[in-house]
Amino acid sequence: MSALPLSGIKVLDLTRVLAGPLSTQMLGDLGADVIKIERPGIGDDARAFGPPFLADAQGNQTNNNAFYLCANRNKRSVTVNIATIEGQQIIRELAKDCDVFVENYKVGDLKRYGLDYDSIRSLNPGVVYCSVTGFGQIGPYSARAGYDAIFQAMGGLMSVTGHMDGEPGAGPMKVGPSIVDYMTGMNTSIGILAALYHRKSNGGQGQHIDVCLLDSVIASLSHHAQIFLMNGTCPPRRGTWGNGGLPxxxxxxxxxxxxxxxxxxxxxxxxxxxxxxxxxxxxxxxxxxxxxxxxxxxxxxxxxxxxxxxxxxxxxxxxxxxxxxxxxxNDFAQVFADEHVRSRRIEVKIKHPLDPSLSVIRNAITFSGTPIAEYRSPPRLGEHTDEVLNQIGYGADEIERLKNVKII
Structure with a gap:
């Protein structure tokens, strides 16, 4: 069996919540070594987005919930306080030999810490640095924060989703899952893979990638948006009715x-x-x-x-x-019981310290020559801190000191 497509690629992951973590999970599934940076004691914001949560042996709720578990497998978790000088230095040491640096902080936030693209590029000229934000790196809204539902509304998706005018319950409607986050994660992965290919073909030249949720949702509206661009007509909400072939x-x-x-x-x-x-x-x-x-x-x-x-x-x-x-x-029970879905093995079991038979959804891509045969469980908070820091030269005594002063 051949190595996975991204074996040998190192990803430094400073993303939280969903869009960024979904992208880096994709890279991890494909074989990249993804080092996830989390806040000491708190971790990724997604760890609080529950229930349901996995429980420990005593039945106590942990910070491993469904929202976090869905986007963080095949990664290593390292806790670092990047608001401190020593924490920033740890990130810079890790960035020196990474291939990809992914972050989803507000525009300009990481510049305060010397972790922006120009700063990281000065240490690692070939780095592919990807910034994932709500509104992008430029534009009058670039400093704003936002979540998936905001972009469903602002990007036009809600205007074409929901019951038709005149029907009970008519009006704009949010799509159930965080679909804009998912689409943004896919665009982020595509951008990173393209930049890695460009680097390989152009003498190791890195670059900065700007991906945002607003761009992603507008682009996803496809033929709906194209109708407006052609004739200035806003497509109506059609409920479940089709837009092409009818009925x-x-x-x-x-x-x-x-x-x-x-x-x-x-x-x-x-x-x-x-x-x-x-x-x-x-x-x-x-x-x-x-x-x-x-x-x-x-x-x-x-x-x-x-x-x-x-x-x-x-x-x-x-x-x-x-x-x-x-x-x-179908509801989800019917989906996962469907004979075709079961034949596709979309539900896979992984060993998690809190659940030795945890079900997750496999990567949707299948390869004939480089199949994804193993999924590592989403890491517990800081599970790999000692391991990763040791690999970049930090000794046991220094790691213990950094823990004591809450740098890691």
């Missing part, structure tokens, strides 16, 4: 709901046949997709009445046989 949306059945996407006219005709109303495909109001867009409320209402006549399982079987894209609306 598409969630339909209630006799015992639950299913999601249907009719992508073209041929699929529409087959769907009408499955529903027992083949003549609908010949109705001039519905025959072509552009016609169905004009008469969308009418055809959606007709389909809604037809789907109520039988169960989810019945319709899914008929639709799948006819080659119509569809699927059940």
């Amino acid at each position: 598409s949306g969630v339909f209630r059945c006799a015992d639950g709901e299913l999601m249907l996407v009719v992508g073209n006219d041929a699929q529409f005709a087959r769907t009408c046949a499955v529903l027992g109303e083949p003549e609908l495909a010949n109705n001039p109001k519905f025959a072509k997709n552009n016609d169905r867009i004009v008469h969308v409320k009418e055809i959606m209402a007709i389909f809604a009445g037809l789907f109520l006549k039988n169960t989810v399982g019945y319709w899914l079987e008929k639709l799948e046989k006819a080659g119509i894209p569809c699927g059940p609306v």
Whole structure:
């Protein structure tokens, strides 16, 4: 078996909460040595975002919760107080031979400590230094802080998410998970990987990468935003209704709901046949997709009445046989019990000191030549402090002194 793709790459991770840690977790999954810097005694802010928390042997709540666990596997945790001179020196020593330096402090914060890009580059000219912020390194909002929901609102995502106007509960709606953090983490990973490739191809030249949540959410709006850029029209909220092929949306059945996407006219005709109303495909109001867009409320209402006549399982079987894209609306219990999901082994077990059989979600990428075969548990706070500092020349006595004065 070949080494993982990023074996030999060292990442110094000064990120907290979600977007930055998700990116560095990706790098760790791919084989990089990720050294996570945390505040002594407190750690990553995410450690407080619970419940649920893992408990110790005595049943006491720990700072290892679901929010932290989801984004910090395959890392080593080192506690350092970077507000102190000696703590800053530790970071500089670690940065001297790192390939990647990732941080998500407010713009300008790390300059006070001599840990900004220019300072680190003076020690390590080839460093790939990535700053992850809410609003970016430039612009009138650059100094602002923010969390995922703020960017869902400001970036336009909430304006196109939620029930349609005129329906009960209509209005802008937040997407359930912290989706902007996740997308920003992916953009951060892509940027870092591209910069590493550029460095390898250009004589070891490093650079500064600026990734922010606001840019990420706007870019993710894709065809919705492109509609506005083309004609100045803000797309309306459509609930679960599709934006292209119609009819598409969630339909209630006799015992639950299913999601249907009719992508073209041929699929529409087959769907009408499955529903027992083949003549609908010949109705001039519905025959072509552009016609169905004009008469969308009418055809959606007709389909809604037809789907109520039988169960989810019945319709899914008929639709799948006819080659119509569809699927059940699953909760998490149904997701992880699904035979296809289980065959993909998306849920993996790892050994954690507080839970020897902890379930986590594996990396979504699979490799034929360099498979990710092992996942190390998200580290306990400061678990690797002695190990890492010893590797850069700190002896046992000096490490003990730094602990006593709360530098580490």
